[in-house]
Amino acid sequence: MNLDQFRRQVREWLSANLELKAGLPKPTDAEDRVLQAKIADGGYAGLPYPVEYGGRGLTPGHQEVFYEEAAPYRLPTGLGVSLGMIAPTLLDCASPGVLAEHLPKIFRGEEKWIQLLSEPGAGSDLAGSLTRADRDGDRWIINGSKVWSTDAAVADYGFCLARTDFDRPKHRGLSVFAMPLQAPGVSIQVIAKSDGCDTEFYQEYFSDVALPADALIGALNDGWSVAQRLLFHERNFSGGVGYSVGLRAKTKESVSVDDLIAAVCLRGTPLTEREEDLLAQAYSNAVVHNQLSKRVSSGYTTGTLSGPWGSLLKLSSGLKEHRRAEIAVELCGSAAITWDDGSENGPIGSSWLNAMVMSVAGGSNEMQRNTVGEKLLGLPREPVVDRDVSFRESLRRRAPAGEGS
Known part of the structure; x- marks a missing residue:
């Protein structure tokens, strides 16, 4: 089925089966599982995965179309690790028996990993x-x-x-x-x-x-090779490419550029030159990241790119999110960290408190720079002193003097 036909089919199914998310709370874990089962029953789960393991045998492009059309609808938001990281890693590394046992359950929301x-x-x-x-x-x-x-x-x-x-x-x-x-x-x-x-x-x-x-x-x-495949898919998930294409579009990770503009405009006073510069910086960072994501996604689809390009996207996300949080606090001042009802702070405050998450989770910015430098740019590897030493001996060397091995 070509993508245009698929898109029309998806639109009809979504309007008949899912609720628009406007005004609705984020789904609970139980609701996530119900929604994912409904998506699976409709034939829209595991789209790029083999049919024998519960998928549809389609392309990442079909999955991207589904999530583009599904963006206004209430979707499961807590199954990203299962669908975007664990499922493709199992497909790469697990035995046929493990795949047959677990992948169909992951696609239906019956197993959360x-x-x-x-x-x-x-x-x-x-x-x-x-x-x-x-x-x-x-x-x-x-x-x-x-x-x-x-x-x-x-x-x-x-x-x-x-x-x-x-x-x-x-x-x-x-x-x-x-x-x-x-x-x-x-x-x-x-x-x-x-x-x-x-x-x-x-x-x-x-x-x-x-x-x-x-x-x-x-x-x-x-297990190191298996873990590296998981990290590969995690970084692809962060960038929304590969088997994860579209999965990140359904959740709002932090305050957006539109949120910043709205917050500043609510004051009713003209923007200063500094504020215009900060908004332009946040906007340009977002545009560059989105274009990078499209380029990497297209490269994976066409085969012109291979390797850990998700690390470049992960690094871009870590830098972009952190800088946007700093900009938000500078633009909004004390209003950025005001708690709404004494128990929960607003989106700008949350963004600032969680500013370092994308710089650390899934591998720190420094680790991503190493990966980009060594595996994408071909720079020399950093020296490692214990690569060929038994782990038991490594522990003994690290133990303070007088302690056992």
Whole structure:
């Protein structure tokens, strides 16, 4: 089906089956799942994925058309990790049995997945993971902790990176597991944010969590490659390209340029030269980012681009969002950080409080610069002193004098 025919079909289905989002609250997790099931029943979930795993076998272009037309409608907003990051990573790395079991459920909203990568002592250095998986007959026993996991309290599965061999170098002794978050031994604790939200980020603790042998995703001790594919798709999701095309359009991540203009105009006083300059800067940053996103998306579609271009988009997002938040506060002054009803601040205040999120989440700006420099521009890699040293030996070297290995 060509894109024009598909667009007409989508318009008819949306108007008959979904509500316009204007004036409606953000869906709850339960509502997300109902909405996603309705989208799947209509044949619009997993559009670019193989039919044998619950998809439609269409193109990313078809998915982009669907979300363009669906932008005014109330859509599930809390399934981005499952649909835009986990699903394509499973397709790249998991066995046919794992794909057949999980992808159809992800597309229907029956399974919500999260990342279980970062740890209290291994954030940007994911290869330093200390969560361990020990083989016990036909089971794996998981012990350790993960942190900064979004929506863990309402998720079903975690994409869990764990160390399976301490005697290999740190990048070569890792494996990835499908972790049921309701399994015995899993404990989840909320982390309160500076903006007052206490229902988004969590820390998980694993105490002798038993997983079956087939919970392994990818090859044993090849978890670093699997995790890198997840990060690849995460950065594509941040930029709205690849399997994630269109998925980000349905949520408003921060204060927009239009919000800034409206806030300044509400004062009823002429703009100063400085204010005009700030608005122009916010606008030009948005235009450049949007054009970059279109160029990368087109390059992926046509095959003229390959590699981690999502890192460039992720870096652009991190810089753009942070700078826009600074501009918003300078333009609006004290009104930017006024709480509406004593409990919740407005969009500009939230944007400022969360200004560093896109600069850190999914890999810091510094990590994206490394990726862009090394893998897109071909610059020399940074020196690494422990690449060929066993992880056990690396831990021994890092231990303070007098402590055991």
